[in-house]
Amino acid sequence: MSQSKSAIILVAPRDNEIDLVKAKGFKTILFRKSINLEEAFSVDVPIEVDLNNELLVVEKSIELAEQYDIQAVFTMNEYRIPLCARISEAIGLKKGLSLQAALNCRNKKLTRKILYDSKVDQVQFVLVKSPDESLEALKQFSFPVIVKPSNDSGSQLVRRCQSQDEVVQAIQEIKNKNTNFIGQPIDPEILIEEYLEGPEFSVESVTINGETTIIAITEKKITSPPYSIEIGHTVPYTLSSEDYQSVHQLISKALLVLGIQNAVTHVEIKKTSSGWHIIEVNARPGGDQIPKLVRIVTGYDLAELALHIALGGTLRDAPKHPVQAPSAAIRFLIADQPGTVLINDTIFTEGHCNLVDGKLNVHPGEIVPQTTSNYNRLGYIIAQGSSDTHASEISEEILKSLELRII
Incomplete structure (x- = not known):
């Protein structure tokens, strides 16, 4: 042909x-x-x-x-x-991802079961189909716990629960949804997991012929309970040599048992008092503009890299762009309650010397619901750092200048 x-x-x-x-x-x-x-x-x-x-x-x-x-x-x-x-x-x-590996990562219950059974990461979990089943299952746990659907995404219906009543409510909320965000039937088995206390990160990596290389580590900012909404990412996060080795070993083993041979992946992790643990594994580059942050700092475009790998390419011959800055950060705008948006939106039209990109999904004066997942945030700003000032500091300054309030 x-x-x-x-x-x-x-x-x-x-x-x-x-x-x-x-x-x-x-x-x-x-x-x-x-x-x-x-x-x-x-x-x-x-x-x-x-x-x-x-x-x-x-x-x-x-x-x-x-x-x-x-x-x-x-x-x-x-x-x-x-x-x-x-x-x-x-x-x-x-050349690409096997169907079983894709399913292992897409369905959170499969990910958790495989990681547990293989002893790669034994986070305590149980699967239930109804609020009544959860009453017996909760005897195995200490509060708080996490309740989440097996096959949704974007923190949809993920709840941190402090009591049995909150667990019952969270499970019923999932059961009330017949389909996930794209209209697929909701998996009837709902996850209850132990809550992992500690800072959260994501590992952006590439696996070729089963060998995993970390491209960048992203520091994440998450809202307080009950919702689990991502409100900020910063690249790079520099780990100690010991932590880096631990994370690389954990990620490599996890991707191996999940069946990942050739793919760019986005693995969310936490560091707890008992060590590093996996939150979830995604068999694709990170969302939320993480590829843009990684490209600014490393020169690698993760989406471009994913396509390169799908075509049979290697990291050695992968496309790489000039590094633009030593750090990059994104901050998301959220509504902490339902109400009317008040915001100084001039920065979105006039710009800022360190503003790489920004988007406002609403208008000043618009009435909005409370932000409850990554899918109904109000917008974002992306900043790049300099040799003198880190991107996280610049992004927080820009965020503050927006004077966002919901009344």
């Missing part, structure tokens, strides 16, 4: 995946439930299809593989990683 027929399938891309594929010179085949006119003209083959009907998507992919030389199936969309893996296996691609 001619080079002009070489193509990459993109499944519900969320960021700049289309541009990355086009820059590589491949034809672009887009799968999405609904495609707007602008996006339809930006790709070679736009296909509207119900992505939750995975058998139909696979059938269409097999048909396309007879017309095009499909080189990879690509997305940064957490929910669609297993579908990409399923398509890849169906059309005979060998």
Whole structure:
């Protein structure tokens, strides 16, 4: 098949995946439930299809593989990683993520069970299907505990509970949702986990032929209970030599038992009094603009790197850009209560010398609900540091200047 027929399938891309594929010179085949006119003209083959009907998507992919030389199936969309893996296996691609590895990471109960059974990270957990089942299960735990759905994302319905009543309420809230954020049936088995006390980080790494290299470590800021909302990320976070070795060993073992052979991953971890523990494993680059922060500081674009690996590339021949700054940070805007937004939004139009990017999703005077997950934050600002001032300090100064209040 001619080079002009070489193509990459993109499944519900969320960021700049289309541009990355086009820059590589491949034809672009887009799968999405609904495609707007602008996006339809930006790709070679736009296909509207119900992505939750995975058998139909696979059938269409097999048909396309007879017309095009499909080189990879690509997305940064957490929910669609297993579908990409399923398509890849169906059309005979060998370079990327296996379907089982994708499922092991996408479903939090599978991740926790595999890590526990393999003795890589034995965080206490139990699975329940109803509030009544939780009453017996809670006898194994001390409060607080974490309650979360097995197959959602973005901190949706994740609660830290201080009592049996709060656990019952959190479980019932999950059961009241028939589907997750993208309309897939909610897994009936709900996770109750021990609460891990300590600072939270994420490890941005690349695994090639089973060997894992850490690209960057991100320091995370999380809201106070009951919700678990990410409100800030800072890159890099420098660990001591001992901690770095412990983290690298933990991540490498976890990815190995989960079946990750070739992928860019985003692993959330905490350091507790008993050592380092895993919160969750994502078989794709981090969201929340983390790739932008990592590129500023390291020169590696994690999304570009993920595509490079999916095409069979190595870290040695991976694309790398000039380093822009020694540190970078993002801070998110949230509504701490429902009400009217008051904000000094001039920085979004006039800029700031260290502001790399910013976005406001609401207007001054708009009425908003309380922010309860990563999906209904109000906006963000990204700052880069200098040799004199760290990005975390600059980002906090910019955040303060916005004078955000909800009344």
